[in-house]
Amino acid sequence: MSGTRLKAAILIVSQTASEDPSTDKCIPILKEVFTNLGNDQWDVAISEIVPDSILHIQNFIRTHTDGETPVNLIITSGGTGFAVKDVTPEAVTPLIDRHAPGLVHGMLASSYSVTPFALMSRPVAGVRKSTLILTLPGSPKGAKENLEAVLKLLPHACVQAAGAESRPLHVGGVKKLEADAGVSSTSSSSGASRGPHHHHHHDHGHSHGHGGGHAIPRAHTKPEDRPQSNDPNAGPTRRYRSSPYPMLAVEDALKLIAEQTPSPTVQKVPVDMSLTGSVLAEDVNATESVPAFRASIVDGYAVKIPSTGKFRKGVYPVALVSHAQAGDVQELKEGEIARITTGAPLPPGADAVVMVEDTVLRSQTDDGKEEKEIEILADDVQAGENVREVGSDVKAGDTIMRKGEGITVVGGEFGLLASVGTAEVSIYKRPVVGVLSTGDEIIPHDRPGPLKLGEVRDTNRPALLTSIRGHGFEAIDLGIVSDKPGALEQTLRTALRTVDVIITSGGVSMGELDLLKPTIERSLGGTIHFGRVNMKPGKPTTFATIPYKSSAGARATKAIFSLPGNPASAVVTFHLFVLPALHLQAGISPVGLPRVRVKLEGSVRMDRQRPEYHRAVVVARGDGEGLVASSTGGQRSSRIGSFKGANALLCIPAGEGSVEGGVVEALLMGRSRLR
Numbered sequence: 154m155s156g157t158r159l160k161a162a163i164l165i166v167s168q169t170a171s172e173d174p175s176t177d178k179c180i181p182i183l184k185e186v187f188t189n190l191g192n193d194q195w196d197v198a199i200s201e202i203v204p205d206s207i208l209h210i211q212n213f214i215r216t217h218t219d220g221e222t223p224v225n226l227i228i229t230s231g232g233t234g235f236a237v238k239d240v241t242p243e244a245v246t247p248l249i250d251r252h253a254p255g256l257v258h259g260m261l262a263s264s265y266s267v268t269p270f271a272l273m274s275r276p277v278a279g280v281r282k283s284t285l286i287l288t289l290p291g292s293p294k295g296a297k298e299n300l301e302a303v304l305k306l307l308p309h310a311c312v313q314a315a316g317a318e319s320r321p322l323h324v325g326g327v328k329k330l331e332a333d334a335g336v337s338s339t340s341s342s343s344g345a346s347r348g349p350h351h352h353h354h355h356d357h358g359h360s361h362g363h364g365g366g367h368a369i370p371r372a373h374t375k376p377e378d379r380p381q382s383n384d385p386n387a388g389p390t391r392r393y394r395s396s397p398y399p400m401l402a403v404e405d406a407l408k409l410i411a412e413q414t415p416s417p418t419v420q421k422v423p424v425d426m427s428l429t430g431s432v433l434a435e436d437v438n439a440t441e442s443v444p445a446f447r448a449s450i451v452d453g454y455a456v457k458i459p460s461t462g463k464f465r466k467g468v469y470p471v472a473l474v475s476h477a478q479a480g481d482v483q484e485l486k487e488g489e490i491a492r493i494t495t496g497a498p499l500p501p502g503a504d505a506v507v508m509v510e511d512t513v514l515r516s517q518t519d520d521g522k523e524e525k526e527i528e529i530l531a532d533d534v535q536a537g538e539n540v541r542e543v544g545s546d547v548k549a550g551d552t553i554m555r556k557g558e559g560i561t562v563v564g565g566e567f568g569l570l571a572s573v574g575t576a577e578v579s580i581y582k583r584p585v586v587g588v589l590s591t592g593d594e595i596i597p598h599d600r601p602g603p604l605k606l607g608e609v610r611d612t613n614r615p616a617l618l619t620s621i622r623g624h625g626f627e628a629i630d631l632g633i634v635s636d637k638p639g640a641l642e643q644t645l646r647t648a649l650r651t652v653d654v655i656i657t658s659g660g661v662s663m664g665e666l667d668l669l670k671p672t673i674e675r676s677l678g679g680t681i682h683f684g685r686v687n688m689k690p691g692k693p694t695t696f697a698t699i700p701y702k703s704s705a706g707a708r709a710t711k712a713i714f715s716l717p718g719n720p721a722s723a724v725v726t727f728h729l730f731v732l733p734a735l736h737l738q739a740g741i742s743p744v745g746l747p748r749v750r751v752k753l754e755g756s757v758r759m760d761r762q763r764p765e766y767h768r769a770v771v772v773a774r775g776d777g778e779g780l781v782a783s784s785t786g787g788q789r790s791s792r793i794g795s796f797k798g799a800n801a802l803l804c805i806p807a808g809e810g811s812v813e814g815g816v817v818e819a820l821l822m823g824r825s826r827l828r
Contacts, residue, residue, distance in 0.1 A: 159225040159311050161187065162199035162217050164210070166231035166241050167291065171204040178293045179230045186300050194308050199224065205232055208405045210244035215412065218248075218284040225311040227284060228300065231291030233275045241288050242275045243399055247680045249279035249286065253310070256287065256303050263302030264295065271295075280314045398684030398695075403729065403764070406696065409682045410734050413698050414712060417581035417740040424570050424578060428560045430625030431580040432740040437554040439573040442544035446498040449475075451539045454512060454527060455491040455503035464505070464534040468515050471524045473500050490527060499540060506539035507531050547573055557742065581740030586621050586731075587652035589631035589644060590614045591660040591669065592718065597633065612720040612793050613658035617727055621656075626735055636660070641668055642676045649701050649711055653738065656731060659718030669715045673697045679713065689763040690722035690790035694730060720793035725766050725802065728822055746802070746820040751782040756813035757805055767803040768795040771819055772826045782819055800825060 163183055170177040180200050187195045199217065203209035210229070217224045232241030256278040264271030276299070277288045285307065289296040401409070419434040449455065455475065458464050473491035475482050475498060485491050485502040493499070493506060511531040518525050547553060553569055560566045570578065590611050598610045611633060621628040629652055634644045641660075648655050660669040673679040679699035686694045695715035703709055714731045716723040728746055736744035751771055759765070769782045782803055785795045800823035805812055 158196040159194055159308060160199075161195050161197045161226040161228065162213075162224045163197060163201075164213050164227060164229045165200070165202040166205055166210060166229055167202060168204045168238070170202045174202055177202060179291070179296050182293045182297050183228060183230065183289075183300060186297055186304060190301060190304050192305070192308075195226075205238040205240055207240050207244040207399055207401070208408060210241060211248060211409075214245065214248055214281065214286065218281045218286075223282060223284050225284060225315060226307060227286045228289060229287070230289045230296045233277075233288050233290055234273065239275075240399055242277045245277045245286060245288055247682055248281050249277070250282065251280045253278040253280065253285070256306075256310070259306075260287075260289075260299040260302050264298050267298060283315045285311050285314050398681070400685045400687045400692075401683045403686060403688050406683050406686050406694075406730065407733060410696055410712075410730060411737060413682055413696070413710070414734045414737045415709065417738055419579050420582045421577050421579055424567070424575050428567060428578070428580070429562055430560065431583065432559045432742075433554055433556055434579040434581050434740065435556050436552050437570065437575060437578055439547045439549050439551045439553050439575075441574050442549045443547040443572050444541055444543060444545070447503075447543055448541045449493045449495060449497055449499060449506045449539060450541050451506060451508045452495050453493060453506045453508045453510075453539065454529070455485060455493045455499050455506050456529070456534060457485050457487050457489070457502050458504040458534070458536050459487055464529075464532075466529045466532045468526050468528045470526055475500055490529070492524060492527075504536040504540075505534050507534055508539065549573075557740065559741065581738075583626055583739045584653035584735055585627045585629060585651070586654045586656060586735065587629045587631045587648045588614055588617045588621070588656045588658075589648070590633045590658050591636065591641065592633070593636045595633050595659070613716070613718070613723040616720065616724055616793065616796075617656060617658070617716075620724065620727060621735075624732060624735070626739070631655075636668060641672050645672065645677060645699075645713070649699060653711060654731070654735065655711065655713040656716060656727070657713065658716045658723045660715070670695060670697075673699065673713060673715070680710075686726075687763055688729075689760050689765040690719060690788075691717055691726040691729070691766075692763070693717050694722075694726045696730065717790070719790035721768070721788070721795050722790045724793070724796055725768075728802065728820065729766065746822060748804075749780060749819055749821055750816050751780040751801070751803070751819045752778065753803070753812060753815055753817055754781055754783045756811040757784060757803065758811045759805055759808040761809060762807055764807050765803075765805040766820070767805050768799040769801045769803045769819065770798055770826075771801040771821065775827060780819075780825060782817070 163180055165177055165179055167177065180202075184197050184200075187197050201213060203213060210232075214227060217227060229241055229245065232239045232244075257276045260276055260278075261271060261274070264274075274290050274295070275288075276290075277286070279286060287300075287303070287307075289299045417432075417434070422428065422431070454469075454471070455473075456464060456469070469488065469490040471492055472489035473483055473485060475491055475493040482491075482498060482500045485500040490507075491500050491503065499506070507529055508531075511529065513528040513530065514524060515526040515528045517523060547569075553573060554566065558566070590613055592609075594607050594609050595611050596604070596608050598612065598615055600610075604610070614630065614633070618628045618630060629648075631644060631648055631652075634641050645655065657669055670681060670684060673695075674681060674697075677699050679697045681695060681697045684695045685692055688694075694717060697713045697715070698710035699713055700708060700710050712734060714726075714734070716726045716731075733745035736742070749771075751769075757765075757767055765788070767788055768785045770785060771780050771782045773779070774781050782801060784803075785797065785799050788795050801819040801821050804818040804820065
């Protein structure tokens, strides 16, 4: 990359500055640092301001790291403090592939030499794909000092992150590297003279609010220190007392799922009964015409139009018989007719068909078994009358189905493919889903005998397996796993080799035996994209991806949805989060449950803080009133009975009081009934 300027992007995280960009003071200061200390190596062409939002921060990073022209460096400023709204480290950490604790230490050490308050920051540094990412304080002075501390070292890191071989870069040893960077081991960490030290507090107490102060940094020296989940070896006294995962809105959670869901894979399959529910991955063209021959559309008599061009009524001998079955048919001559059935091929030479209703039997054979002569009562019969021409339904070469169209249970699409002799098609492979339950207290639902104290019959696994298969996806039963880290890890590793998506239920809350999140992060090297959702039921819903190597040797990820242990919560969150991901991976569009407006019968109490997905029965009124919804009763998250008969989830917003008799949105899980 020598001779090429490195591309840098600056992201300011500030609610205030996002609403009024004129209040930002950091962008010009950071650009000045690049100009003064960057040795003309940097092109800072991108700068943006976003609010204190995990989703906005992650969208910016993904845009400039995952595309065809990624930048070499992303610098963020703001949101690294202790305030509740400071979420930059939480947004950046899950996106990093390889952490850079040395850069974090360098920034902290340099700022600490100015003020002990430098330790009130939570910087993050690391590489995503081929881009280096650094998070700086929101204070202009703090951001400037942190960047100055490491800037001269960054070209070396960026070149390596972009794929350069390290061996040629290190020829000449550390002294040459220091000389090239303009630093020395005896100078300050930046190698730049900053002049007198100005004692300042990195408390972000400035007018444009890029964050809420520095916080004590997390250790970045070992991978084990990075996960947000509880350390199972630390014991109950050192577990989190409140969740470290930010609470996401349902819409933001769905966006993250869509971003992390793998694109559909294409496979060739035979046209058989298993095709139902699949989506075509390419257009299908007819290989033959339908009909493939000129066919009669009525029962009657095939006739040949005379050379004069006008057919006359009269008595004609029956020379041939053509049935709707395969076989050779002789040529029809002028002055003869042929008895023909619906769908049968016209004899060669025939031009039209006269309906049997327009004829009269005039004579029969001596044995009385066959017609000999027929009187045609119709006059002026035209060529092509009552004839289905070759290709009149489908012509060979016509596109009969388009990419993205599905094979429905109605049967029309399958019939069309069969009619033109299509033997195989390209479809999007439907993901295979594995389902397991966790917990020492969980027992199989069909185990005979009474329950022991504390035992719970497994409701979630059979309910989820039923729903998955009902939506047309293959589901594999992974059984019940005990609350032991080793057992859970082994089950998940085995499942990763056999399924495309894993669904677990239970083990995602704050208990000392809730091991899903630690196992995903610490044992399997997975990334938890969210661990809490602002909804009722289903708040602890967790979505993660786990790296694996495909059979072709390519590195990829598989999704794992860790659903709450309460049965109603598990079924609600399956329909809300898992089903859209399965649709995406199978090429189905639109994804998720259909959304309709329904009139509410009765009243539903709102939750003050969380939107609720209320189980209900939706019926279509025969009196023109449209769709009407009624509650299934008690909505406790443990009560799977709230799903009995339910075909919809009512979307009840958070608020005070009740929704009574109004119109609300509903997600349809099944067909509405007629009343």
